[in-house]
Amino acid sequence: MPTPRTLFDKLWDAHVIVAQEHGDTLLWVDRHFVHEGSHHAFAKIGARGIPVARPDLTFGVADHYVPTRGRAGTAAIPDATVRGMVEKLEANTTQYGVRLFGLEDPAQGIVHVVGPERGLTLPGTLIVCGDSHTATHGALGAYAFGIGASEVAHVLATQTIWQRKPKNMRIRVDGVLAPGLTAKDMILAIIMQIGTDGAVGHAVEYAGSAVRALSVEGRLTLCNMSIEAGARTGMVAPDETTISFLRTRPSLVSGAAFDKAAEEWLALAGDDGGRFDKEVSLDASQIAPTVTWGTSPEHALPVTAMVPDPAGIADAAKSAHVADAIAYMGLKAGQAISSIPIDRVFIGSCTNSRIEDLRAAATVLAGRKAKVPGLVSPGSSQIKVQAEQEGLDRIFMAAGLEWAASGCSMCVGMNGDLVAEGERCASTTNRNFKGRQGAGARTHLMSPAMVAAAAVAGMIADVRPMLDGRA
Amino acid sequence: MEPFKRLTAVACPLPFANIDTDQVVPARFMSTPRTQGYGGFLFHDRRRGADGQPTGEFPLDKPERAATKIIVAKRNFGCGSSREAAVYALMDFGIHCVIAPSFGEIFGGNSLSNGLLNARVSERDADTLLGELEAGARELTVDLETQRITGGKVPIQFEIDPAAKLRLINGWDDVQMTLSFRDQIAAFQQQDSVARPWARPV
Numbered sequence: 001m002p003t004p005r006t007l008f009d010k011l012w013d014a015h016v017i018v019a020q021e022h023g024d025t026l027l028w029v030d031r032h033f034v035h036e037g038s039h040h041a042f043a044k045i046g047a048r049g050i051p052v053a054r055p056d057l058t059f060g061v062a063d064h065y066v067p068t069r070g071r072a073g074t075a076a077i078p079d080a081t082v083r084g085m086v087e088k089l090e091a092n093t094t095q096y097g098v099r100l101f102g103l104e105d106p107a108q109g110i111v112h113v114v115g116p117e118r119g120l121t122l123p124g125t126l127i128v129c130g131d132s133h134t135a136t137h138g139a140l141g142a143y144a145f146g147i148g149a150s151e152v153a154h155v156l157a158t159q160t161i162w163q164r165k166p167k168n169m170r171i172r173v174d175g176v177l178a179p180g181l182t183a184k185d186m187i188l189a190i191i192m193q194i195g196t197d198g199a200v201g202h203a204v205e206y207a208g209s210a211v212r213a214l215s216v217e218g219r220l221t222l223c224n225m226s227i228e229a230g231a232r233t234g235m236v237a238p239d240e241t242t243i244s245f246l247r248t249r250p251s252l253v254s255g256a257a258f259d260k261a262a263e264e265w266l267a268l269a270g271d272d273g274g275r276f277d278k279e280v281s282l283d284a285s286q287i288a289p290t291v292t293w294g295t296s297p298e299h300a301l302p303v304t305a306m307v308p309d310p311a312g313i314a315d316a317a318k319s320a321h322v323a324d325a326i327a328y329m330g331l332k333a334g335q336a337i338s339s340i341p342i343d344r345v346f347i348g349s350c351t352n353s354r355i356e357d358l359r360a361a362a363t364v365l366a367g368r369k370a371k372v373p374g375l376v377s378p379g380s381s382q383i384k385v386q387a388e389q390e391g392l393d394r395i396f397m398a399a400g401l402e403w404a405a406s407g408c409s410m411c412v413g414m415n416g417d418l419v420a421e422g423e424r425c426a427s428t429t430n431r432n433f434k435g436r437q438g439a440g441a442r443t444h445l446m447s448p449a450m451v452a453a454a455a456v457a458g459m460i461a462d463v464r465p466m467l468d469g470r471a
Numbered sequence: 472m473e474p475f476k477r478l479t480a481v482a483c484p485l486p487f488a489n490i491d492t493d494q495v496v497p498a499r500f501m502s503t504p505r506t507q508g509y510g511g512f513l514f515h516d517r518r519r520g521a522d523g524q525p526t527g528e529f530p531l532d533k534p535e536r537a538a539t540k541i542i543v544a545k546r547n548f549g550c551g552s553s554r555e556a557a558v559y560a561l562m563d564f565g566i567h568c569v570i571a572p573s574f575g576e577i578f579g580g581n582s583l584s585n586g587l588l589n590a591r592v593s594e595r596d597a598d599t600l601l602g603e604l605e606a607g608a609r610e611l612t613v614d615l616e617t618q619r620i621t622g623g624k625v626p627i628q629f630e631i632d633p634a635a636k637l638r639l640i641n642g643w644d645d646v647q648m649t650l651s652f653r654d655q656i657a658a659f660q661q662q663d664s665v666a667r668p669w670a671r672p673v
Contacts, residue, residue: 014667017659018652024634026652028659030670040505040555050646056672065502081502125670132553132577146577148555150584150645158649160656164632166576196489197547197573230550232576253669261669296489317545321488412498412552433493433551435516 004273006168007237008203011143011268015126023164030125032058032155033111034098036065036085038130041152042092052096054159059120060093060100061111062086065414068377068404074103082415096156109380109406112136112350116220117380119249123238123265128155133350133430135226138235139219140242141268143203145233166232167277169202173210175284180467182360183218184352184428184447186210186282187225188290192300194280199231202278205270206236210284216245217356224351225430228297237269289463291446292432293337294325299432301337303450303462309333328434329442330422338460340444343423345374345401345455346437347448349411352428353379355386357448361428362392363470364452364463365399371458374401374451375417377409401455413438426454472586474642475615478567480540482611482622483530484604490544491551492578496560498552509556510563531564541611543600544571548589549578558585568613570620570629572597583635586642588615590629599623615640 005013018026032054034041045052052058065085067077074090077083086103093100101108107118111129115121115137123141128134130152137144147161155161171194173186191198204226206219214222219236226234236242243262246252253261288302299322301308307326310333313319326333331340347353347361358378376396378384384406387393393403410417411429413436419425421440428451429436432443444460453463500512518529525532531539542561548571549557558581561569568588582589590613592600600611603623611622613629615636620627631639638645649656663670 018655020634022633022637026649026655028656028663031672037501037554039502043504048646085502120672122669124667130553130555132551146553148553148558148577148581148584150555151580154646154649157646158656160649162634162645162649164634196550200547200573200576227551227577230547230576251672253673257669264667264669296491298489317486317488414498414501431491431493431551433491435497436493439497439516 004271006270006274006276007141007205007235007268008143008168009274011124011126012165014124015143017160024162025165026160027126027163029128029155029159029161030057031115031120031127033115033129034058034060034152035063035111035131036089038152039085039088039092040149041130041156044150044153045156050157052098052156055097057159058098058156060089060098061114062089062100062102062108063110064408064412066103066407067415068407068409068417071103071405079416106381109382110350110353110408112224113353113379113383116140116216117382119246119252122246122252123242124268128161132227133224135232135234136220136224136350138223138233139216141235141238141265143233143235146227166201166203168275169199169204169231169278170276171204171206172208172279172281173206173284174208174281175210177210177284177287180449180464181287181289182447182449183214183221185287185290186284187222188292188300188445189282189287191225191229191297192290193282194229196228196296196298197230199226199229202231204231204234206234211236212239215356216241217354220354221351225297228430238265289447289450291337291444291450291460293329293331293444294322295328295432295434296325297432297445299325303338303460305337307331307333307335307337338462340460341424342372342426342444342454342459344372344419344425345370345451346410346425346427346429347451348375348377348379348409349429350379351430352448353377353383355383357428358383358387358392361448361452362395364449364456364466366395368399368456370400370455372455374455375404375410376401377404378406380406399455410437412436426451426460472642472644475567475586475588475639477612477614478540479610479612481536481538481609482541482543482604483536483539484601485530485542485544486601486605488545489547489550492549492554492557492575493551495549495557496554501554501556505559508563509559510565513560513564535609538565540565541568541570541613542566543597543604544569545597546572546594548574550575553577555581555584558582558587562587570597570600583638584645586639588613588639589631590620591631592627592629596627600627
């Protein structure tokens with residue numbers, strides 16, 4: 001009998017070209033996404049005169065630097081640096097014959113939203129991108145991971161990548177999430193439990209009934225933040241939810257060929273007895289709306305909790321780290337998290353900008369006013385159109401928030417969408433690092449519904465009472 | 472890439488865990504071409520005040536840490552964003568080796584691509600080295616062949632993946648290495664197009 005294999009074992013095995021004795025393995029890459037930040041890599045292959053090996057498997061997406069406001073084509077971007085970055089991507093993709101989802105393309109959006117939306121992200125594929133949130137694509141049963149600029153150059157030149165096989169880790173979430181809770185609360189609860197290096201060296205498979213119950217959008221959010229738990233890749237085994245999602249996508253096989261492929265995709269699920277080096281379990285019913293209070297994603301707590309007291313932490317280094325985070329965030333030990341006043345909100349990013357996310361926020365905001373300013377940036381230009389058809393844009397604007405175009409925007413601030421120094425932002429994004437949303441900016445991570453609740457309350461607030469009679 | 476064999480140099484303690492790559496190099500500098508150098512961006516917002524000048528408070532800016540080539544830190548160094556610019560900033564500043572109990576994985580790959588040694592030690596050994604450096608020790612020697620760190624009170628062994636060690640010691644360029652497997656790659660593509668016809672975009 002063949003050795004039982006996990007989902008990840010099967011994905012790995014299907015891509016091995018050369019396995020060296022000491023563990024270095026050359027893997028085939030099915031999809032390579034590049035963005036404005038990939039300029040270093042194009043410069044590297046340009047300097048060596050190497051062509052792009054497989055332009056047909058390479059896709060460009062303009063997202064990291066694109067403006068979200070007053071968009072009128074590349075030439076009209078006022079900031080010269082930003083314009084230069086978008087132009088460089090256009091020039092590089094044109095030179096090498098790579099399909100670009102550029103600024104004015106109706107399918108433009110954030111790379112990790114566009115891939116699944118366009119049917120480019122498929123179960124069983126190996127996907128890389130010079131972005132640490134590439135694990136997002138694992139939601140569809142792909143082996144997807146972020147790489148650095150030299151690796152991007154290597155993939156451009158060879159359509160392959162060297163890796164050592166990570167260990168297998170399974171994170172099970174069983175039971176039922178309470179109403180108003182989402183995949184974002186789930187992944188923050190996971191990181192709170194295992195820490196930001198809890199999954200280092202492992203490929204994570206998310207499993208259990210609560211994960212199965214998530215839509216593809218929810219699974220994308222879950223896998224997206226794998227890197228915040230230390231894992232370069234995270235994935236969910238393909239099931240009927242996956243197949244139904246894929247059936248309506250462009251750019252992939254149809255008819256009998258689709259049915260045949262779907263059979264193979266479903267067979268990727270791990271065998272009984274597949275070996276996991278590490279296992280973690282959570283009870284979904286115990287998860288509360290979760291927010292971060294500090295400067296690391298592991299600084300997460302239920303909204304009902306208090307900011308921790310460094311004096312109560314025995315480990316001196318940990319205590320100092322907590323004290324430092326509290327100081328940066330301008331908080332007090334023991335302060336109730338649900339009383340923290342905020343200055344602005346942001347709804348967007350590859351973590352939480354999909355149609356379901358926008359609907360969840362709009363459900364809370366409908367008929368209410370935001371006490372603070374805020375920006376809503378949909379994950380793709382298509383989602384923007386869909387949201388406008390559903391009237392979500394009018395709900396956001398009526399509440400006093402700004403409805404913008406699609407891009408990475410205020411998650412990383414490269415396009416100039418920044419949180420001012422000392423300002424506190426309730427954000428649907430993925431990183432609350434010092435200075436992430438701008439020098440001196442203070443970020444609290446939470447779900448779109450929780451960000452909407454914070455906007456309405458002017459402070460971090462429990463969304464559950466606001467959903468009475470609505471959800 | 473320059474081979475890494477053995478390095479004796481000033482070491483600087485950074486007694487922090489989870490040093491993310493946003494701190495190593497803030498995003499706003501990443502549109503800069505590499506040819507302009509990234510050394511000035513290293514830990515920019517932690518080292519510098521509003522006027523852009525170093526405040527002198529950050530460990531790397533202490534006079535006794537001038538010419539630092541080795542950094543010792545706590546767990547999960549280089550976590551977060553995949554930006555290779557973090558490695559550029561370290562190397563352009565003059566850092567050739569980071570010693571820590573664990574590293575962000577993408578950072579690890581980026582380090583390898585650029586010849587920056589990531590030496591993995593136990594939490595206890597990291598704490599010992601940090602303590603000795605903070606108590607006044609200045610120089611360390613890192614020997615990749617024997618995987619030993621000396622210069623402290625007792626020698627410390629470090630861990631590194633064997634494949635990474637080979638690449639660093641030889642200064643191998645991975646594109647060159649891969650192109651030597653051209654035939655295997657071609658054979659894989661041929662066989663794979665039959666095995667997974669759905670894998671190509673339509």
